[in-house]
Amino acid sequence: MSTAHEIVELIKTEKLSPTQVLKETLRTIKEKDGDINAFLEIFEKSAMQQAENLEEKISKKAVLGKLAGVPIAIKDNIAYKGHKLSCGSKMLENFVSTYNSTVVEKLLKEDAIIIGRTNMDEFAMGSSGETSAYGITKNPIDLERVPGGSSAGSVAAVASGMVPIALGSDTGGSIRQPASFCGVVGFKPSYGKISRYGLVAFSSSLDQIGPITNNVEDCALISSVLCEYDKKDSTSANEPTHDYFATLKHDVKSLKIGIIKEFFEMEGLNPEVKEKVLAGLEKLKKEGAKIVEVSLPNINLSPECYQIICSSEASSNLSRFDGIRYGLASKNATDLKDFYKKTRANFGEEVKRRLMVGAYSLSAGYYDEYYLKAKKVQQLIKKDFEHAFKKVDIIVTPTSPFTAFKIGDKITDILQMYLCDIYTSSVNLAGIGGISVNCGQDKNNLPIGIHFICNQFDEKLLLNTAYTFERINK
Amino acid sequence: MYINASDIEKISNLTGIEITKEEFCKYEKELATVLSWFKKLDKADTKKICDIYDDTLCTPLRKDEILPSKIEGEIVKAFPNLENNMAKVKKVI
Numbered sequence: 001m002s003t004a005h006e007i008v009e010l011i012k013t014e015k016l017s018p019t020q021v022l023k024e025t026l027r028t029i030k031e032k033d034g035d036i037n038a039f040l041e042i043f044e045k046s047a048m049q050q051a052e053n054l055e056e057k058i059s060k061k062a063v064l065g066k067l068a069g070v071p072i073a074i075k076d077n078i079a080y081k082g083h084k085l086s087c088g089s090k091m092l093e094n095f096v097s098t099y100n101s102t103v104v105e106k107l108l109k110e111d112a113i114i115i116g117r118t119n120m121d122e123f124a125m126g127s128s129g130e131t132s133a134y135g136i137t138k139n140p141i142d143l144e145r146v147p148g149g150s151s152a153g154s155v156a157a158v159a160s161g162m163v164p165i166a167l168g169s170d171t172g173g174s175i176r177q178p179a180s181f182c183g184v185v186g187f188k189p190s191y192g193k194i195s196r197y198g199l200v201a202f203s204s205s206l207d208q209i210g211p212i213t214n215n216v217e218d219c220a221l222i223s224s225v226l227c228e229y230d231k232k233d234s235t236s237a238n239e240p241t242h243d244y245f246a247t248l249k250h251d252v253k254s255l256k257i258g259i260i261k262e263f264f265e266m267e268g269l270n271p272e273v274k275e276k277v278l279a280g281l282e283k284l285k286k287e288g289a290k291i292v293e294v295s296l297p298n299i300n301l302s303p304e305c306y307q308i309i310c311s312s313e314a315s316s317n318l319s320r321f322d323g324i325r326y327g328l329a330s331k332n333a334t335d336l337k338d339f340y341k342k343t344r345a346n347f348g349e350e351v352k353r354r355l356m357v358g359a360y361s362l363s364a365g366y367y368d369e370y371y372l373k374a375k376k377v378q379q380l381i382k383k384d385f386e387h388a389f390k391k392v393d394i395i396v397t398p399t400s401p402f403t404a405f406k407i408g409d410k411i412t413d414i415l416q417m418y419l420c421d422i423y424t425s426s427v428n429l430a431g432i433g434g435i436s437v438n439c440g441q442d443k444n445n446l447p448i449g450i451h452f453i454c455n456q457f458d459e460k461l462l463l464n465t466a467y468t469f470e471r472i473n474k
Numbered sequence: 475m476y477i478n479a480s481d482i483e484k485i486s487n488l489t490g491i492e493i494t495k496e497e498f499c500k501y502e503k504e505l506a507t508v509l510s511w512f513k514k515l516d517k518a519d520t521k522k523i524c525d526i527y528d529d530t531l532c533t534p535l536r537k538d539e540i541l542p543s544k545i546e547g548e549i550v551k552a553f554p555n556l557e558n559n560m561a562k563v564k565k566v567i
Contacts, residue, residue, distance in 0.1 A: 098552040304514050315489060322490065329564070341492035352491055356501065357508055359488040360481075370512055376520035414504060415511055 001028065004070045004164040004218040005245070011069040014058065018051040018069035022113055025071040029116075029162045037137050038156040040076055041084060042116040047071070050113045057111070065110030066225055066245075072107055073157045073166040076117045077124060078209065079198035080104045087200050088120040088132035088150075090346055091327040101198020102230045103167060103209055110225050115163060118153030122348045123318065124174055124202045126150050127420035130411050131350045138407070139182060141446060145404040148178030148420075151212065155182045158212045165222055166212045171203050172306050173399075173424025175210045176436040180399035180449025183438045185213045185466070187223065188424075190456045191431035192237030195230035201317040203310035204235075206428040216437065216467040220244035227459065237457065244463050252468045253288035255461075257281065258392030261295050263423060270402045276440040276448045277398045283472050284465075292392050296384035299426050301377050303418055306425035307354075308361050308374035315358030318351070353414070382430045389455040394465050397423045399436040399449030423451055432456050435466045439473060475510040477502050 002010065010016035026044065033039050054069055074080060077087045079097035081104075086092040100108070107114060121131040129137040129152025137152035139145040140160035147156045151168025155175075158166050159182035168175040170188035179186025188210045199209055211226070213219040224244045230236040259281065264274060285291055323329035323343035330346075333339030347355070361370035388395060401422060410416045427434040432455060439450035450469065454462035482501050486493045493501060553561040 096554070098554070298518055301515055301518055304512050307508070308512055308515075319490070337490075340490040341486070344490050345492040347491065352489075353501070353504060353508075355489045355491065356485045356505060360485055360505065360509070361512075363484070363488060370509075373515050373518075373520065374512075376523040377515050377518045379523050380518055380520065414508060418508075418511075 001161040001164060003215055004067070004213065005221050007070050007164065008066070008068050008221075011058070012064055016069075017058075018054040018113065019048070021069050022047055022051045022071060022115075025115060025163060032140075032160050032162055035138065035143055036140055036156050036160055037135050038118055038153040038160065038162065039073070039116045040086065040088075040119050040134055040153070043083060043114060046083070047113050047115050050108070054111050054113075065112070066221065067107060067110040067112035070112050070165060071115040071163050072112045073115050073118050073154055073163045074104065075151055075154050075166070075168045076120050077169055077200040078103060078167060079200075080114060080117070083117065085117065085200070086134075087124070088122045088134060089348065089351070090133045091321050093328060095326065097198075099198065102195035102232060103226055104198065106225050106228070118151075118157055118166060120153055121150035122351050123200070123314070124150040124169055124171055125314070125350050125354050127173070127177060127417055128405075128410065129153070129156070129178070130407065131348055133348055136407060139404050141182060142404065142444075145406055145446070146181065148181035148400070148404065150174040151178055151186075154212050155179055155184060155186065158182075158214055159184045164214060165218055167209060168212050169199055169202075169207055169209050170428065171206045171208075171310055172428050173421040175212060176399050176424050176434055176449070176451060177420060179212055179436040180447065180451075181404040183447030185216055185219045185435065185437055187211055187219050187435045188427065188433060189223065189227060189459050190237070190433040190454075191428070192235050193239065193433070193457065193459065194226045195228075195233040195236050197230055197232040203313040204317060205313060206306075206310060208428070216463060216470045217245065217248060219435070220248050220463050220467070223459065223463065239457050242460050244460060247460065248467050249464055250468050250471055252284055252465060255289045255394060255465065256292055256392040257284060257289050258292050258294035258388055258395045260299060260395060260397055261293050262297070262299050263397045266300070266401065266422070268401045268419065268422075269398065270442070272442040273398045273400070273402060273448050277396070277450050280439040280450045280469065280473060281396060284469060287468065287472055294388040294392060294395065296381070296388055296426075298377060298380040298384050302381060302426035302429060303422050305374045305377040305381065306421065306429055307357070307418055308370050309378065309429070311354040311358035312361045312371050313358070315355045315362065318355060321347075378429045381426055385426075385430045385432060393461060395453040397451045397453065399423060399451040403442050403444070403446035403448060427453055433459050433462050435462055437466050437470055439469075475506045475513065477506040477509065481505075
């Protein structure tokens with residue numbers, strides 16, 4: 001499959017028509033998705049309508065959008081008016097969005113073709129793509145392995161060449177960790193950089209929409225469209241917009257890159273992952289970057305801190321799925337309380353567990369011990385990053401301590417699964433940006449991701465660094 | 475960390491999730507494991523951190539101001555099922 005920026009160029013120069021691109025995309029999905037289960041639904045009718053509208057625009061010589069004709073998949077927690085949205089859950093099986101999310105509005109305005117909704121861990125709770133009510137998504141590199149999660153379908157759709165771009169959401173690593181497992185680019189900008197209007201809330205203070213692409217250029221192209229202030233999202237950041245695609249440059253000369261001592265000394269870090277990430281850093285050094293060791297003393301507490309905060313926020317956010325406001329409704333209830341309990345028993349195992357943990361952490365007598373403590377540790381982690389960014393411009397870690405594991409290997413071990421986010425969740429807790437780029441393979445040919453982290457709203461530098469790395473690592 | 479049946483009962487009421495007798499033991503064990511793991515946070519020295527809000531955790535929020543709005547019609551139109559210009563909802567019980 002061509003890259004997104006190539007598709008735009010071919011369509012703008014009329015070497016390829018939008019319907020040709022769409023038909024080829026639909027053919028590829030039909031050929032590949034039976035094995036992978038990346039898509040929950042293909043929006044064939046509306047996508048064809050969009051392609052035909054675009055052809056009409058071309059025939060009228062109208063100005064085309066920045067994403068003209070690019071087929072884009074969206075995670076099943078992003079609202080697209082008139083289309084189903086289930087969050088990978090039976091609770092929302094027949095829910096149809098009544099409005100467009102801001103990101104969908106932006107894609108449509110720039111003439112992208114929204115091709116379908118992708119499978120995900122239920123309500124974005126999971127790191128393997130195994131907790132969806134609609135079946136496991138498989139890793140296109142090795143079908144016996146997980147693609148990572150929670151944006152499992154979005155990442156698998158891009159990695160298998162079904163689409164050049166997909167949107168995901170990242171609360172503790174849900175874009176970057178699967179991107180690492182499948183060898184693609186996954187970008188989580190700073191909190192507030194992309195509007196969350198129309199994204200189903202899991203943990204509102206940590207959730208962030210972001211793109212998944214096959215290369216940094218496409219990532220910069222779509223980020224130029226998505227990263228903009230939105231008055232409909234009260235936490236949207238009113239920061240200047242950038243054309244990240246036009247300003248991409250190969251340059252890391254005199255860039256100060258920090259490596260987090262605590263992460264590279266961690267016991268669970270696979271030696272092959274460590275070796276490849278350090279080799280990647282050496283390449284950047286040869287290009288003129290300066291590598292500096294930084295210490296973030298509280299960073300190893302990120303997974304515990306993250307789980308308390310996200311579970312607490314989820315227990316509040318998901319209270320709306322009660323069968324009255326949203327969600328399927330139990331038919332066997334005897335009274336209202338019984339109705340709620342029977343209805344909400346339809347959540348999957350992982351969601352129920354997190355809601356229970358969250359409710360407990362917020363309950364009288366335990367609030368100070370868990371939730372308040374976690375919020376304080378979050379401040380320590382944020383301060384650690386602030387100190388580090390006084391010394392360096394960019395921080396590098398592995399994206400995940402290991403490569404993609406076999407389906408079923410970790411699903412019964414709760415803590416092992418929660419530790420999948422160990423290198424990524426601190427970025428969400430600090431509200432800063434991170435991107436995962438492939439840096440090689442292990443002995444089983446499984447992809448390894450390198451994780452670049454920027455200071456708050458320094459996405460331009462982050463994308464330039466990732467772009468330079470991608471070029472020198474080819 | 476010890477979690478007993480009455481804790482699970484309390485959590486079931488707080489979350490509004492029915493937990494069957496068979497699930498009680500499973501959740502007792504799992505929640506105890508997770509809550510014990512959370513105790514690792516006790517290692518962090520948070521004495522100097524004030525409660526919840528301090529300037530280091532500033533979520534960018536827009537001004538809270540009342541603006542004129544005429545979206546009632548749009549909201550009503552967004553309902554899938556209308557009767558006499560009123561939203562018709564499903565019977566619950």
